Amino acid sequence: MIGHQHQSSGAHFAFTDRWGGVSAAPYEQLNLGGAVGDEPGAVRTNRELVAKELRLDPAGVVWMKQVHGRDVVVVDGPWKPDGKIPGVDAVVTTRRRLALAVLTADCTPVLLADPLAGVAAAAHAGRPGLVAGVVPATVEAMLALGAQASRITALAGPAICGRCYEVPEDMRADVARAVPESWSTTSWGTPAVDVTAGVVAQLARFGVEMCEKSHICTLESPDYFSYRRDRTTGRLAGYVWLD
Known part of the structure; x- marks a missing residue:
């Protein structure tokens, strides 16, 4: 159920796998x-x-x-049951014990926290979000709320790896123009994009070090949902919250 958990002096991070639930196939x-x-x-x-x-x-x-955009919203509680949820790809909070969740099935889930400043964030970085800069926008929102880049703990969860995420040559070139570190090649020698490597590089430009990067490729592992592999499938979640 919980594929991985991590604690860092006042912050909690968790990523799910696909087992332990009640959904029927193909979910x-x-x-x-x-x-x-x-x-x-x-x-x-x-x-x-x-x-x-x-x-x-x-x-x-x-x-x-x-x-798949770059919009970030600051929240201080769950959405109202009858309220409209805005289309965003990152949420940030200063509210303790409020868990933020991000859904993925190949995209890179990014969880961030500065427990001393009391700021946490969750971001959804697929290929379009990487190019649009959703992770830099998330860090900027955290800094505006008092977080310090050197104190931010960042985790990237299970995602499709750069040796599996095959794309057309021109698409690889477009993504690499925005984030050169995302340039990759599949294990069978064709053009590819490494979204997680791109995210790591974007964080580094802010002085944020990636504390932990999942070694799991969602496409390769049957224990995780993969849109690229199965098309109609479920979604994993990453959770972050402050004590």
Whole structure:
């Protein structure tokens, strides 16, 4: 259920795998995405199961309507049940014990926290978000709230790796123009993009060091959802919160 957890003096980080939930195929089992065609009741149950495992209030988790952009929103609580969730790809908070969640199935989930300043953030960085600069925009929002780059703990969760994410030659060139470190080649010798390497580089330009980078490739591992591999599939989640 929880593929990986990490604690860092006042901040908590967690990434799920695909097991331990109630969703039926092709979303089996722990699908946490509410917009992929799964039964809404199953998604709700899955989110409750993970929250219980992490000792969080299921109603107190902030989810995003992700749109592959660079917009960031600062939140101080969950969305209102009847309220419209804005289309954003990063959320930032200064509210302690408020968990922020990011959904992925090949894209790079990025979790960030400066516990001393009391600022946490979750960002969704796919190829378009990498080029648009969603992670730099997230760091800028954190700094505006008092975070310091040298104190930020950053984690990148399971994502498709640079040796598997094949793209057309011109697309690789476009992405590499924006973030040169994303340039990659597949293990079979064709053009590829390494989104996580690009994210690491973007953070480094702010003086933020990547504390931990998942070694798991979602496409290669059957324990994780992969859109590239399966198309119709579930979504993993990354969670971050402050004590």
